Amino acid sequence: MNFIYMFATITTTLFRDMIKLCSCLQETVWCCRAHLGEHKVMEFFKKTLDPVIALTAIAVLDIFLFLIVGAWTVGGGETMMTGLIAEFFMGEDLKRLPFWNLVFVPDAGYWKIYISLGMLFGAFVGAKLSNEFYLRFPRRVSEWVMITIGGLFMGIGIRLAFVCNVSTFFGLAPQMNMGGYLAVSGIVAGAWVGSMVYKKVLEG
């Protein structure tokens, strides 16, 4: 009986605190908005930023990242996430696939994973502060099909090449790696073929 009483008290307290915390967070957001409303900072979340400025800033930061851990990349982190998800579902069975022993050994401490999670977080914050966050669903079946095929192709392509589009344009090519030129020619040719298919779908 005592146990049930304790459990009920803890749950209600937790619940109450959660509500308090939520309203507190909401108030902070309102407060920030009210105070920053006329401020220059808020302008950043109203107007679309010039992509040349955004990409120049990213490039400068990327040079620092290159000096500390390595250039900006996404594909490696995504592969590691695939490995971790597969390990979660398959457990020890995953070890029977040599790829996950020889090429990528699942490791949650791999820094590249956190670039991707950071991008998700940063975009969420940006979208929230500029009132651009809302759930959007592809409307047509053709869109779902194209996204599915496109996603699969991207995953297979990244693993076959060992690089993604980010490493191609913002890593390999600026390091003048021979692979950068192979990869740029590949992605341009692929995008051209893809564009022709896309045009067909657009017209059809």
Added chain:
Amino acid sequence: MSEVGESLIAFIFGSIVGLLVQRSRFCNTAALRDAILFSSYRNTKAMLVAMMVLTFGFTLFMTFGEGKPMAFDVGLNTFAGLFIFGVGMVLAGACTVSTWVKAGEGNIGAVWALIFTFVGMFLFSLVWSVNYWPPAPSAMTGQANLQTLQLGFANASTLQDKLGIPAVFFGLIQVGVLYAIYRAILRKEARQTGDQNPALGCSVGTICPPSETAAAE
């Protein structure tokens, strides 16, 4: 540096990138697709500027042996893989960056694309576990090997070692080439102004809409 330190730096970097890409609506897919289909270069120009800055920065530090350039063998698989990727990214209407950024904005199509990128990677790991190609990093030699269709490894640093000319010199040549492309685009755009509006693309299969519609929003 410890794993935690590296991950923390990566997370901070990623967050800033996510914020900037979200605010600027930059899309790498659009940089190629819109240039090919709609002769619209908003994203292409940004990509070229970033590549110029990076080429100079990376090769400058590589001249002094600083920085951590990517080091692995490349070959036919690099071309083929990115070709498949290129087709896929236009079909999905998003690349690796925009899938994460658009997922952060609440785009379920982008989340779907991400899930299938993971599925694609897992499917590839099944095939690799049978044919072991392309070679695993531990089996890479840095030399060309025609049997495995590999060309080996070469970048600005290896050029510097071989020819004795500082890496930044080659970097500056590349910056010049990129700038020439950038100038050509500016000239083309100057010719376009005055013309009627370029064709507006509808949003079939797009997570990143064509930039004209994005600008109109």
